[in-house]
Amino acid sequence: MSQSDLITIPGRWNFxxxxxxxxxxxxxxxxxxxxxxxxxxxxxxxxxxxxxARAFCDACMERTTDWVxxxxxxxxxxxxIITTAFPGLPKPPIVMAYVTLDGADTALINLVHGEDxxxxxxxxxxxxxxxxxxxxxxxxxxxxxxxxxxELLSQAAPRxxxxxxxxNPAR
Amino acid sequence: xxxxxxxxxxDSAALEISWRDERRNLSExxxxxxxxxxxxxxxxxxxxxxxxxxxxDLVDGRSLSSMVTAPAAGAYLRDEIRYGDDGAAAFxxxxxxxxxxxxxxxxxxxxxRASEHDVDSVSRALFGPLFGTPLGLEELHVSAMRAQSWIxxxxxxxxxxEAVARRRDAARANPRALRGAGSASQPSYPLxxxxxxxxxxxxxxxIISSRPGGPRVTGMGQSSEPFAIGDRxxxxxxxxxxxxxxxxxxxxVAAGNLDVVEIDGLTLFDEALAAEAIGVAAKGEGLNTLARxxxxxxxxxxxxxxxxxxxxxARIVEATLHLxxxxxxxxxxxxxxxxxxxxxxxxxxxxxxxxxxxx
Amino acid sequence: xxxxxxxxxxxxxxxxxxxxxxxxxxIWAASKEALDxxxxxxRDIDVVIAGVAPDALAGEAxxxxxxxxxxxxxxxxxxxxxxxGSSTFFAGASYIKAGRAKAVLVFAxxxxxxxxxxxxxxxxxxxxxxxxDFPLTTITMAALRxxxxxxxxxxxxxxxxxxxSRSYQNARRNPLAHLHLDVSPEDVxxxxxxxxxxxxxxxxxxxxxxxxxxxxxxxxxxxxxxxxVQGYASTSDSYAMGDxxxxxxxxxxxxxxxxxxxxKAYKEAGVTNPVKEIRVVELYxxxxxxxxxxxxxxGLCKAEEGPxxxxxxxxxxxxxxxxxxxxxxxxxxVSATAMVRIAECALQVRGTAGDRQVDGxxxxxxxxxxxxxxxxxxxxxxxxxxx
Numbered sequence: 001m002s003q004s005d006l007i008t009i010p011g012r013w014n015f016x017x018x019x020x021x022x023x024x025x026x027x028x029x030x031x032x033x034x035x036x037x038x039x040x041x042x043x044x045x046x047x048x049x050x051x052x053a054r055a056f057c058d059a060c061m062e063r064t065t066d067w068v069x070x071x072x073x074x075x076x077x078x079x080x081i082i083t084t085a086f087p088g089l090p091k092p093p094i095v096m097a098y099v100t101l102d103g104a105d106t107a108l109i110n111l112v113h114g115e116d117x118x119x120x121x122x123x124x125x126x127x128x129x130x131x132x133x134x135x136x137x138x139x140x141x142x143x144x145x146x147x148x149x150x151e152l153l154s155q156a157a158p159r160x161x162x163x164x165x166x167x168n169p170a171r
Numbered sequence: 172x173x174x175x176x177x178x179x180x181x182d183s184a185a186l187e188i189s190w191r192d193e194r195r196n197l198s199e200x201x202x203x204x205x206x207x208x209x210x211x212x213x214x215x216x217x218x219x220x221x222x223x224x225x226x227x228d229l230v231d232g233r234s235l236s237s238m239v240t241a242p243a244a245g246a247y248l249r250d251e252i253r254y255g256d257d258g259a260a261a262f263x264x265x266x267x268x269x270x271x272x273x274x275x276x277x278x279x280x281x282x283x284r285a286s287e288h289d290v291d292s293v294s295r296a297l298f299g300p301l302f303g304t305p306l307g308l309e310e311l312h313v314s315a316m317r318a319q320s321w322i323x324x325x326x327x328x329x330x331x332x333e334a335v336a337r338r339r340d341a342a343r344a345n346p347r348a349l350r351g352a353g354s355a356s357q358p359s360y361p362l363x364x365x366x367x368x369x370x371x372x373x374x375x376x377x378i379i380s381s382r383p384g385g386p387r388v389t390g391m392g393q394s395s396e397p398f399a400i401g402d403r404x405x406x407x408x409x410x411x412x413x414x415x416x417x418x419x420x421x422x423x424v425a426a427g428n429l430d431v432v433e434i435d436g437l438t439l440f441d442e443a444l445a446a447e448a449i450g451v452a453a454k455g456e457g458l459n460t461l462a463r464x465x466x467x468x469x470x471x472x473x474x475x476x477x478x479x480x481x482x483x484x485a486r487i488v489e490a491t492l493h494l495x496x497x498x499x500x501x502x503x504x505x506x507x508x509x510x511x512x513x514x515x516x517x518x519x520x521x522x523x524x525x526x527x528x529x530x
Numbered sequence: 531x532x533x534x535x536x537x538x539x540x541x542x543x544x545x546x547x548x549x550x551x552x553x554x555x556x557i558w559a560a561s562k563e564a565l566d567x568x569x570x571x572x573r574d575i576d577v578v579i580a581g582v583a584p585d586a587l588a589g590e591a592x593x594x595x596x597x598x599x600x601x602x603x604x605x606x607x608x609x610x611x612x613x614x615g616s617s618t619f620f621a622g623a624s625y626i627k628a629g630r631a632k633a634v635l636v637f638a639x640x641x642x643x644x645x646x647x648x649x650x651x652x653x654x655x656x657x658x659x660x661x662x663d664f665p666l667t668t669i670t671m672a673a674l675r676x677x678x679x680x681x682x683x684x685x686x687x688x689x690x691x692x693x694x695s696r697s698y699q700n701a702r703r704n705p706l707a708h709l710h711l712d713v714s715p716e717d718v719x720x721x722x723x724x725x726x727x728x729x730x731x732x733x734x735x736x737x738x739x740x741x742x743x744x745x746x747x748x749x750x751x752x753x754x755x756x757x758x759v760q761g762y763a764s765t766s767d768s769y770a771m772g773d774x775x776x777x778x779x780x781x782x783x784x785x786x787x788x789x790x791x792x793x794k795a796y797k798e799a800g801v802t803n804p805v806k807e808i809r810v811v812e813l814y815x816x817x818x819x820x821x822x823x824x825x826x827x828x829g830l831c832k833a834e835e836g837p838x839x840x841x842x843x844x845x846x847x848x849x850x851x852x853x854x855x856x857x858x859x860x861x862x863x864v865s866a867t868a869m870v871r872i873a874e875c876a877l878q879v880r881g882t883a884g885d886r887q888v889d890g891x892x893x894x895x896x897x898x899x900x901x902x903x904x905x906x907x908x909x910x911x912x913x914x915x916x917x
Contacts, residue, residue, distance in 0.1 A: 022199050023194040056243070077678070242766075242768055242769050248790060249765070250763065254608055260606045299592065
């Protein structure tokens with residue numbers, strides 16, 4: 001049987017879902033809108049401040065307790081420079097990075113602005129030096145993770161190591 | 172040389188059936204029941220080095236859904252595996268791990284959240300793009316055809332209304348049954364609305380170990396049937412019959428000596444026919460048994476709330492609670508031996524049967 | 531506890547698509563080859579374990595259900611993303627060790643040849659609440675890790691390119707591989723930048739195909755030539771990569787879950803000096819830079835010595851051979867890839883790996899990775915059983 005005799009059947013894989021964000025994520029997003037601040041939650045066992053805020057610590061299998069504000073500045077841990085377009089986002093090239101906000105024990109992902117990307121390799125060298133960034137909110141936050149992004153701080157200050165790695169997650 | 176195979180015991184069992192609790196995302200819903208099972212196991216996370224899960228990407232609404240859900244079930248830095256299969260099959264796999272000497276204590280968890288996905292459209296996707304999906308075939312249609320084939324072969328329907336009433340009453344008496352709205356699909360002939368499952372959000376969790384204390388797993392059986400519905404003996408459910416026979420043989424127990432039988436079935440008729448396949452009802456008398464035999468589905472079966480692929484593990488939890496004397500208002504008095512079954516997609520194609528013995 | 535051996539191996543070719551085969555036919559082809567290799571029929575098999583990862587890639591919900599073989603046996607499906615192939619294998623071995631089976635058939639099927647929009651499918655593995663709005667893809671996740679490796683340990687783009695080129699050249703000797711390309715390190719660096727620092731030729735192809743193996747209990751092997759399963763382990767980590775950056779035990783790219791799995795597997799297998807005792811390593815490295823995380827986690831070198839270790843691979847014949855099959859860059863049938871690594875190691879230990887055979891393989895190690903390096907597996911195979 002030749003290739004042209006073989007039957008192919010077109011199809012769509014299309015399912016509708018309603019994802020419940022839950023109380024914790026809802027409150028995290030409300031804090032962005034109402035108070036323009038980023039919140040984490042603390043695990044009573046390992047004492048880590050987990051960002052984004054969440055209801056439980058999976059390392060310890062314990063419910064989190066206190067809500068803690070983190071930032072507004074932080075350290076860029078690692079990054080990539082995206083060169084292909086993505087719907088709803090600024091035109092490439094754009095920088096996406098993990099940032100550990102001051103006071104947090106986990107890093108948060110978001111876009112980073114303020115780097116000159118005309119020479120990608122030169123930009124990469126600069127971004128790969130643990131630069132400091134600050135949270136920047138959009139004018140009209142809507143309760144989505146895109147309500148804020150990170151802006152490189154003009155002073156390339158050394159990494160803030162003031163917060164030691166706390167605790168060992170209980171196993 | 173004789174090999175010592177560790178015995179397997181159930182430390183704790185927890186089940187939550189809810190509907191649309193928007194305060195909790197899926198991971199948080201799972202965490203709550205797994206955490207409860209851990210707390211009731213009396214030893215925290217000590218010795219737990221294995222996590223065996225049952226969940227389906229299409230139900231959870233994300234590919235590789237265990238990335239976000241496994242941590243909620245205690246997987247952090249542990250040997251975790253997720254089966255895209257029924258919860259009782261995951262339970263069997265966890266038992267195997269302990270018998271193999273690979274785990275000391277294991278979490279087993281299974282879930283499905285009907286309020287987040289469209290059950291019917293997922294069901295339609297199960298039958299394959301070549302011969303099934305284009306016809307709009309759903310698992311409930313197969314249940315209907317299974318019922319019809321049984322009726323044609325002489326299945327006794329006199330006790331049908333009584334079986335429906337008993338199922339509803341049992342669900343009302345079951346502290347774990349769905350209290351919220353739930354949802355339901357449209358029945359197709361010969362099924363009626365009362366025969367159908369109440370779709371719900373279900374999370375089941377069990378902790379098993381090699382240390383004596385709780386009910387013991389005395390027998391286990393697993394079997395399978397062809398995929399194509401036209402290849403199957405629909406009413407006879409031979410795969411379930413084999414799985415049950417294997418489990419009973421290993422446990423050295425006759426079906427008649429079971430004190431509690433928790434049967435997984437999508438509809439009233441599936442449960443009735445399963446009762447026949449297992450051997451707790453004579454051929455043709457499945458509905459009579461569901462109507463009158465208090466041992467069978469004291470939980471209320473699929474009327475208490477249903478979402479694949481959690482149900483085989485939910486049946487195991489219910490059976491365990493009876494053996495522990497902790498079932499509550501629907502407790503079967505003096506329960507010592509129980510069977511729980513779980514049947515997986517597609518339309519009960521594969522089956523697991525577990526026999527448990529209390530102290 | 532029974533010793534477990536591999537007595538049969540079957541693989542289809544790995545291609546962009548197999549338009550002449552249905553999903554069940556792919557399963558059957560690999561399984562039949564494994565059964566024939568073992569001198570068994572499906573009737574001799576006690577348990578069948580199927581590995582199929584995200585259904586969305588195939589656009590079919592029950593590929594393994596329709597491909598059921600040997601009606602009446604225990605038949606279950608594993609779905610653990612990228613580690614599916616190895617999780618499935620381990621689950622099969624457990625049934626034998628538990629004494630519940632003498633012969634187990636395991637298979638893994640990837641049917642992404644039916645997908646026209648696979649990258650969109652891969653995007654759906656990320657959290658719809660916090661991450662849906664970002665271009666989180668397997669590529670950008672790998673890029674984030676590669677940047678960190680460069681900062682922490684001094685890797686350069688040249689290292690990633692050399693690893694990639696080595697994989698392609700190895701794949702040319704593997705008739706089953708999807709890609710047979712003569713790619714040099716310069717070709718890699720000239721290929722389009724996907725997300726800094728990842729170039730197109732450092733990523734893996736979209737492949738489909740099936741892999742199967744027959745496992746047997748020690749006492750049932752008879753005259754068959756076994757490849758012994760000496761040790762294996764699987765470890766699951768936290769979901770968010772951001773949670774794994776500040777851990778005291780190990781930062782993100784030190785791949786704690788792989789290290790823990792290696793330690794457990796080596797302990798079971800009696801491996802004490804991996805760089806000397808392991809002759810072949812088949813790594814689940816969907817991106818060439820991902821290999822760098824594996825070397826220290828597998829105990830082959832210290833993390834800081836990684837770049838030098840890569841350079842030595844091209845000059846020092848005493849080092850293990852990496853991905854002689856071409857690895858995932860030669861073929862990445864996602865559901866099956868981790869099982870293919872184990873199958874390729876089995877062929878190497880047996881001495882039947884054809885043109886890609888490495889000399890004198892007593893022991894081989896296969897790894898699996900799933901999620902955004904959330905799941906890690908290690909499997910040690912060898913010519914001799916462990917006592």
